[in-house]
Amino acid sequence: MKKYNVESFNLDHTKVEAPFIRLAGTVDGAIGDTVHKYDLRFKQPNKAFLKMPVMHTLEHLMAENMRNHYPNVIDLSPMGCQTGFYLTVFNDKNPENIAEALEKALLDCLAATEIPAQNEVQCGFAKSHDLEGAKNAVKEMLDGKNTWHKVFADE
Numbered sequence: 001m002k003k004y005n006v007e008s009f010n011l012d013h014t015k016v017e018a019p020f021i022r023l024a025g026t027v028d029g030a031i032g033d034t035v036h037k038y039d040l041r042f043k044q045p046n047k048a049f050l051k052m053p054v055m056h057t058l059e060h061l062m063a064e065n066m067r068n069h070y071p072n073v074i075d076l077s078p079m080g081c082q083t084g085f086y087l088t089v090f091n092d093k094n095p096e097n098i099a100e101a102l103e104k105a106l107l108d109c110l111a112a113t114e115i116p117a118q119n120e121v122q123c124g125f126a127k128s129h130d131l132e133g134a135k136n137a138v139k140e141m142l143d144g145k146n147t148w149h150k151v152f153a154d155e
């Protein structure tokens, strides 16, 4: 198979088993700093997906809540394939720290009574949200917590 620039294009999506947390890439900076990109996979690729309003609400909630539990967040963004999110952090390549913070952030999502920044000033598509759907996706993700470390089905 052709080797691509994008790390996830070189991942065999038929071999993974969601949900999982996967270190998808590391960039070493010139002064000893490091940037790590994590694949937070909620849904099994090509078998299931998060509907766009669910994905959007999860993005708002997780982007906000992760930063309350983990100071090294650079960015959290949805995957276009609607099966998960990318989390970019600095100076931490330990997936266990990510898992610990993610669990806390997800528990906050379950407790949420409103969606942060759901208005036309702070969001680009304020109508497209689904809090109940997001909470259902969070429950499913948390139910799979014991296997977040296991990325591949045959591991």
Ligand SMILES: [Zn+2]
Residues within 6 Å of the ligand: 056, 060, 122, 123, 124, 125, 126
């Ligand atoms: Zn938004």
